[in-house]
Amino acid sequence: MKENAEKFRALDPAELDKQLREGAEQMFRLRFQLSLGQTDGVKKLRTLRKQRARILTVLQQKGVAPSAAAAVPLPLVTKTKRVAASKAAAKKAAPKAAVKKPAAPKKAAAKSKKGA
Helix, strand or coil: CHHHHHHHHCCCHHHHHHHHHHHHHHHHHHHHHHHHCCCCCHHHHHHHHHHHHHHHHHHHHHCCCCCHHHHCCCCCCCCHHHHHHHHHHHHHHCCCCCCCCCCCCCHHHHHHHHHC
């Protein structure tokens, strides 16, 4: 483990940023492949996450902030747009039927007429 951290400590911050960006891109591709079921690269993904953590730790120890592009990993493609579009289409296709409320009972009014 120390060997990996020492290897990163020997590099300058610009090179560490470059490796951080490359690692984030590789992680994005691996996650995308995993979501499609094309690969079983869980071990490689785990290694990349650990490598990213080591690089960020070394940058923090050096007192250098990582570049904005390198600090945030690329997001995995989500299905939120597709889900929202399908919900909107479902609302247009089948509007909800209006539910009628039952009328209030008129027993009290009938009793007061009998008593009068």
